[in-house]
Amino acid sequence: MKAFLGTGLLGSGFIKAMLKRGEQVQVWNRTASKAKALEADGAKAFENVVDAVKGVDVIHLTFKEDQSVNEVLEKAKSGFKPGAIIIDHTTTSMEGAIERTALWKERGFVYLHAPVLMGPKDALEAGGFMLVSGDQAVINMATPELSKMTGKLINLGPKEGKAAAMKLIANLFLMTFSSGLSDTFHLAKTFDVSQEDLLSLFQSWDLGKSVPSRLQRIAKNDFKEPSWELVMARKDAGLMMEAAKKKNAPLMVIPAVARVMDQKIKEGFGNYDWMVVTQDRKE
Template structure:
């Protein structure tokens, strides 16, 4: 028997998938109605978190942040069964994941951080990606449990907290991508170009396909053989910024990128590949 703490959009769909597999799941949520709503699908809701974990050998969590995870686990701990395994899918800091791993080990319980690149539909369909790192014997033990929940379980090795760090890096990319798309929509609006035309562009030309190669080029650190000179990229950025200004729309990301371009141009790198703007972070 298992327990699931945190039954928001992601957690509730994890629970529904578990129930479809015939598993017995006890659930708790700070907003009790969200846990109670799962009773109709076969879950056993509890008002008190310590009651929800009683008898559970595995306890899953999808909560808000480090502070919430710490608070909920402390409140639940009086109900922990001996040897219970705590599997936390919350996006947290790496430091928090390390501290909790050590803290609960000292108290005789096993904590594993397993953040996900999964939305609610993925949780229901057991698709997407789940990350783990840390004690490899423990990970081998719980792999059959975790593989049932996700399309791909990615083991990042023995370093505790690494999964948390990689999850933050992945989310940073998603946030940056969305902010960039916001700028794209703003410029399209200013130029009177329908967003459907932009969508058509991306359906024919997929810039995302070039991300691995571009990332490898940046990591190599050789910017002396440009495919797009920094001076030319900055010229184009200037055209975009000016077009947005003339048409009364605001760009969020591009002005900061242009400032970084100017820095490297002033340092004499105008003829280098434009990706040199990432050099300081290598």
């Protein structure tokens, strides 16, 4: 028997997948109707979170942020079975994950942070990725449970909080990547370039393969030998912004990048590789 607290889009996907595997799941949500709706799939819904966790061996949860997790666990704790394992899939701060791991260990319970790189469809179909880090004995104990829930369980090693950090890093990359694609799409429209033409270009020009080498170059912090000079990249950025402005389609990301380029050029880095904009950024 297990419990799942938090029946939003991601939580509902996980719960339905568990039920399809024949597992018994007790569910709770702050909006009780969302938990109640899962009874049609075979879950047992509770209006009181203490009742939802009574008698279960494993407690999964997905909430919005640290505060929600802390509040719900405090309310539920009187119903915890001795030795129950708490597995938290919420995207939280690194500090919060570390603090909860220590706090619940002091109280005699295992808390494992296991954030995910997946959407509701992945949760339902056991796809995507799940991240864990920390006590390896705990992770080994939880692996059979977690492996059923994801396409790949990634163990990031013994450092507490690393899974939380990596989830935020991955989300940042996704945000910046998608924002850059938005600028790309808007610029293409100003030139009357179709979405099909864009797709054709990026199907042939696979930039994803360059990510590891670019990360390595940033880590080395050596941009003296340019493959694309900063002054030339800034010139191109100007052409992009000018074209977008003429069509009243202002770009979102490139103007901010251009400001950093201007500062670096003022500092004397104009003939360096354009990736010098990644160097030693300070407030």
